[in-house]
Amino acid sequence: ADELKPVVFSLDFIPLGRHAPWYAAVEEGFFAEEGLDVTIIPSQGTAQVMQAIASGTAQFGFVDLPGVVLAQAGGTDIEMISVNYQKSPYAIFSLANGGDVQDIAQIEGLSLGSGAGSITPKVIGGFMSQNGLSASSLEIVNVAPPARASALLSGQVPAIEFFVMAKPGLEKAAKEAGTELRTFLLADNGLELYSNGIGALGSYLDENPDVAEGFVRAAMRGWKFTLDNPEKAADHIVKNVDGLDHDVVLAEIEVVRNLAVTDDVKEHGLGWFSPEKMKTGVEFVIDNVGVDGTAPEAGSIYRSEFLPEPAILP
Amino acid sequence: MTSNIYYRSIFPLVGILVILIAWQIYTDVFNVSRVVLPSPTDIFFATTENFSQLARHAWPTFLECVLGFALAVGIGIPIAVALSSSVILNLTLYPILIAMQSVPKVAVAPIILVWFGLGMESKLAIAFLVAFFPIVVDTATGLNATPTGLLELAKSLRATRWQIFSKVQLPAALPFVFAGAKVAVTLTVIGAVIGEFVGSNEGLGNLLLTANSQLNGPLAWAALVWLSVLGMVLFGAVALAERFFMPWAKTASH
Amino acid sequence: MTSNIYYRSIFPLVGILVILIAWQIYTDVFNVSRVVLPSPTDIFFATTENFSQLARHAWPTFLECVLGFALAVGIGIPIAVALSSSVILNLTLYPILIAMQSVPKVAVAPIILVWFGLGMESKLAIAFLVAFFPIVVDTATGLNATPTGLLELAKSLRATRWQIFSKVQLPAALPFVFAGAKVAVTLTVIGAVIGEFVGSNEGLGNLLLTANSQLNGPLAWAALVWLSVLGMVLFGAVALAERFFMPWAKTASH
Amino acid sequence: MAISKERARCGPVSNVEPFGDFKNIEKRFDLGGGEYLTAIEQLSLKLEKGQLISLLGPSGCGKTTFLRIVAGLERASAGEVRIEGRAISGPHPDFAFVFQQPNLMPWRTVLENILFPLEIRRQRTQAGIERAKELLDLVGLDGFESRYPSELSGGMQQRVALCRALVHDARLLLMDEPFGALDELKRMEMHDLLLSIRARTNVSVLFVTHSISEAVYLSDVVAVFSRRPATISKLIPIDLPYPRQHEMRYEAQFTEHEREASRLLGIVR
Amino acid sequence: MAISKERARCGPVSNVEPFGDFKNIEKRFDLGGGEYLTAIEQLSLKLEKGQLISLLGPSGCGKTTFLRIVAGLERASAGEVRIEGRAISGPHPDFAFVFQQPNLMPWRTVLENILFPLEIRRQRTQAGIERAKELLDLVGLDGFESRYPSELSGGMQQRVALCRALVHDARLLLMDEPFGALDELKRMEMHDLLLSIRARTNVSVLFVTHSISEAVYLSDVVAVFSRRPATISKLIPIDLPYPRQHEMRYEAQFTEHEREASRLLGIVR
């Protein structure tokens, strides 16, 4: 297969340690083995991945479940064909000498640095309601992602919301500041919500089932390779992306392992998802985030037929 | 006079209409997703549906723009005077100003937040940072371009530096100052939005971000439309001020 | 002449040195976290450690700036000519240009990606969009400010529109054009960075974002420093071009 | 030279169409706020081919305005401006204007300023450059070709503007106080230069001046303007033979013409 | 008037320090590229208090340059410029300069332009405004107070510049061809205006002109400049009584002075 089919894959953000599996799949030749020549492009968050897929700039993207629900409500037919973050990466960070959030009850009445209109506060709100806390007591202070760490470290806000992958960097900065970081991962405290996985346009999937199948298989092999050989995977991504620190990448891979490898995955393989959990996830999003337009059916959100056979176990 | 008003309103509308129609056709024909680029009608409905919300958020953004612009003028013109009055200051300050100008403001937002907090101040600081440079460069150029004859007249009368500046150089530089101000005022809109991105709970930039992260294309673009209208209004205000302050200039254009 | 060169290099350095020292003292005394604001020495070490990386990424950014600027000049000046040559065009085009200018480019980046793809083109488009407005406004102002005496001379000779423009209006407007170009060239730096934020695997903007996301303050600020140096170099190039194209102007400043 | 002497007699030589025919010209300036200033009223003048008419009149009466109307730079509020029988609408390609201000381009050297009209007419040839240099010589500016206007004295700038008007063969020269900033010696040289060019090329000239003796020395006809609103109060045909000689300035006929013009301008001797 | 008549005699009246003392002035312009242009060489002149000296000379010889040096706008390359015994360094507060160009501010009305010097000296009073209006009247520009310079003719602009120089009581008037763009009648009126102001205020005047008769009519002394590099080739004391009368222009003594100046300027009659 010397004629490789060019395919563009859009990350959910700029390439960071958490994205090592995708680069591993490229560098180890897994994609090529499926006849694919994959280009990985960065983006700036959910909206842009969706726009890239919807406009055909990218054929596949690393999309999150809430984003797909919103995109479908917005009139696109993006569907998920794998779930890689079995746990949501939403985390609340605080400093030991600041907010010191260690327990779910402490979220109530918290002043939280988060993004303007970001869906995360709504997810947290839903999570609080599920746990009998008053969601409206949460005070959201809008701080842009690049400024959030500064806002926390300089004491402008007692706590911030970030993906849990920020933990290693924040931990280091906290230590330098002479204090300790507190990480509160929602998923470890009872939040049941699928997060990121591979997404593509339904119409594209209809026309290119083989490509999709090959893509998912190769990607899952990349994931497995990364979990098994974090050092090598880190080398791969650091080689491709300037500015990445090897140690930070390794630390992120470990954080991601916690999100990606659950009991379900150990049983059914990487990328697997259960329709029931999908359904509860979609409902959670519709109830708590709210959608503009017609809320999609849970069943239209995903397709499981492209998951690798046999399953790739971690 | 009446035909003048007719003129002045008909052509802008025609221009915008042509663009809107082309846009509508483009989105319809290519079946562009609303998430990527909503059609003008989508945006129109989003605007009417969310009118009060948009209006509510337009106010703080408008305020940030006006105050940020005032800051840019109030600080930029004195800097320009300093630059043009002394070669040493010019050489010392210019590199620093250029450095401040060519650094992406989003990247320095963290330190601005630390210094100015999460309130209005940090937004003003960013709007100022984004807008002051055109005023400085244009005004300094204008001050240096004062007709030598007028300068010598003032010098021969032993005018003080301040008199030379206020009575000769500044009026002579007004076309430059207003050119800079026109650019600056549209930049404050962008500055205000960046400021709101960085840390705010209100404003059109904020609404834009919210709509965007909810993949609500029509509302996001409605916010963009409001921002551009805001830009036009502010630009128009500066153009009006130009006419007012330069009654002697026969305005061939604008 | 030699004292001139001495002058021209010593003062900028002094200015920058003063700032660096103040900065160093500030970070040391207040024990500012390196994530919030690294000290100049932190940044210096980050620069030396990552020198080859920074240099490698500076090149595409530099290219984007230069080409984006060329586009802004090449398209901006004709637009300015159109604006200043016809009231109708002026009224029709200006609102559209202002709308384009006052919309945050980050927000329209996705559609630009769709139209121009992931390559250099989209970055150029953004750099152009960010930079063209000052050139248009300043050039149009300059063209309208041509001394009437010279215009009438040309008219009395029945010069064509093009001749009037190229031989009278443009040279007369050069101080304005260069003021606009100076602002524009620093804006292209920002434009290039925005373009890189949106979809690119290289460039200083990209490196900046990566370093930022890893909370690597020193490297992020090293990238910022390079960006400002890039801005200064480009600005200096325009200032040099100004001297070259306007030999008759006694440059009091710069 | 022979031709010039022939033409030297003033007044309509024949009944054919005059070169320039200006009838009942009126010019009102809108000062805004409903105010108007009438600069020219009921002004009529005929200019024969090859004729040199001087316009004398009080400062601010409307001489420049009249010249600008003839040049097509300004529209008359009423009246007719015809050149060779055709009503003009805008500048004529074969006219040259020496403005009251030098109007030099600060970004062009002296030589480049002079070559400007040739450039506009796409006639910038080696011959043109030679001619420009020759003119510079004739007005006493040799060696200043590559200087910028800001390095020249007022009178030197005026001479450059003169060269610029003479560099192409215009059929009508409109000259607005072209020698006002020159010393008398230079001025007299310029008079002879202008008259010899006129004799050679048969160019028609409208010449605004404040110097009565200059007007008399140069002209076929001196047109004396009234105060604003300007109209022509008298046409004085100058019946002195061409080529004019400087000695003529002291002849009775000459001083008689001067005296008449002075009287018309209100100067009582 | 009495004082003026007294002062009318030319030449050093006493042995005390002259008002202005200019010794061996030299001015070289750096043209770049190692080239220099010597505009003035070894120029010496004494100006008594209340004296009016006219400077006559060929165009481009260095008259404006000399005036600019006296005004403190330009530095002499060599030589001494003393006013009341003190070497000058920069403009003097009590001088007024009428430039060769009107140099009006396009953004100010006529009246506001005239008031400019008073504003600079923080003397913009009601009396000053009255005086400005009076001057406008005297130069024949009543009714034009609130017009902009672009709405004026060349000669009208020059008159506004004249008013601007006269609006405050200067002790030295530096006038660079101030009446060059005026018609003869207006010019004669201006001559009398200048002389009467001089008589009233005892102001000293350096007056550049190209008109020989103007120089003779106005001056205590006519200084004739050589061609560039300029130096003074002759000082002609004008021994006509003040107040000057227009009839004097035709007197033998007057024309004799004119003739001498002409001869010095190279005009052979």
Ligand SMILES: Nc1ncnc2c1ncn2[C@@H]1O[C@H](COP(=O)(O)OP(=O)(O)OP(=O)(O)O)[C@@H](O)[C@H]1O
């Ligand atoms: N653009 C204008 N707007 C209003 N009034 C004007 C304008 N141009 C000229 N005028 C008026 O028209 C009259 C005639 O002006 P013009 O320049 O023709 O005079 P002129 O005879 O050339 O005088 P001078 O000998 O002083 O140059 C003047 O009173 C002047 O104020």
Ligand SMILES: Nc1ncnc2c1ncn2[C@@H]1O[C@H](COP(=O)(O)OP(=O)(O)OP(=O)(O)O)[C@@H](O)[C@H]1O
């Ligand atoms: N800034 C300058 N740079 C170079 N040369 C100059 C400069 N200013 C004047 N000159 C030269 O100095 C000489 C004298 O100029 P100046 O203006 O004093 O003459 P002027 O006697 O006033 O002549 P005019 O009667 O024509 O006004 C001229 O040859 C001129 O070219």
Ligand SMILES: [Mg+2]
């Ligand atoms: Mg005139």
Ligand SMILES: [Mg+2]
């Ligand atoms: Mg002079």
